[in-house]
Amino acid sequence: MKKLILATTFVAISSISLFALEPSAFGAGNLDNPTPYGLTSGEKTVLQNKKNLKQIVVKSNNQANKVDSLRERIDGLQSIVESLSRKAQKNKISLIDLKNKNSQELESSDEYEKRLSEITAKNFESIEKNSLVIQELSEIIDTINKSYVTKDEFNELVNDVNKFKSLVAKELKSAAKTKVSSLDKMSNSDVANKAKAFYNKKYYTKGIEYYSHLILKNYKPANAHFMIGQMKFKRKNYADAISFYKKSAALYSKASYMPELMLNTAISMDKTGDKKNANAFYNGVIAKYPDSPQASSAKEYIK
Numbered sequence: 425m426k427k428l429i430l431a432t433t434f435v436a437i438s439s440i441s442l443f444a445l446e447p448s449a450f451g452a453g454n455l456d457n458p459t460p461y462g463l464t465s466g467e468k469t470v471l472q473n474k475k476n477l478k479q480i481v482v483k484s485n486n487q488a489n490k491v492d493s494l495r496e497r498i499d500g501l502q503s504i505v506e507s508l509s510r511k512a513q514k515n516k517i518s519l520i521d522l523k524n525k526n527s528q529e530l531e532s533s534d535e536y537e538k539r540l541s542e543i544t545a546k547n548f549e550s551i552e553k554n555s556l557v558i559q560e561l562s563e564i565i566d567t568i569n570k571s572y573v574t575k576d577e578f579n580e581l582v583n584d585v586n587k588f589k590s591l592v593a594k595e596l597k598s599a600a601k602t603k604v605s606s607l608d609k610m611s612n613s614d615v616a617n618k619a620k621a622f623y624n625k626k627y628y629t630k631g632i633e634y635y636s637h638l639i640l641k642n643y644k645p646a647n648a649h650f651m652i653g654q655m656k657f658k659r660k661n662y663a664d665a666i667s668f669y670k671k672s673a674a675l676y677s678k679a680s681y682m683p684e685l686m687l688n689t690a691i692s693m694d695k696t697g698d699k700k701n702a703n704a705f706y707n708g709v710i711a712k713y714p715d716s717p718q719a720s721s722a723k724e725y726i727k
Contacts, residue, residue: 469592473585480581612643628655646675650685662692683718
């Protein structure tokens, strides 16, 4: 029984230490994660660009390998054509030599006909092989023309991706300026009061807009991130909520709302399938804030 209590206490303390010292325990916003979640709009754009570039590089490499293979086949076929041409020329010379050598004697015998038939058969075989080689060469050339991507074309694709990235960045920056322009005339405290009023009325779209403005102005950013996280949580955008909770905790881990932040983080992780970290946060709430309503809720979730 003592061992069980010690193990439980160790897990809880480890959870608290992990949370207090390293907010990245949230796991959100990690672009190296195979299935990243809680990304900002800028991180989503970067992730998509990385995927696009990776697909272009893979396609280019595959096509380059295919072209190299086709070139090797062309070289091989060219050697065959040259060999067949030499054989045909040799047969032609043999036929002429045979005809000139003792032509009178050969013409009166079956030897000339026999030799002539053999050489004719060989020439016919060479012609057939030449036809097949020419046909295959034609098909290879058509394949190269259809699938080959030149270096210039590849560079053009990369430039297009970079232009798209710059365009998205400019649009995001322009959109941010447009949103805050109407709020610049207000004091930060007035914006904060309006934002809280929107939150209380469940006008979350406006609330997020106003709290985002406060983040840009660096006015109580920890609280602003927490409030946006709350609105994302209530809208069941759990991955986004985790991202904002994470940032809030990183900015100020001793805020009065920390029990609720930790509990909602645990619930969000639970909803997104991250059961391991969810249990760590549940235990963290219970251990660090044992008398809070959130601790009671955490116990129920663990059950």
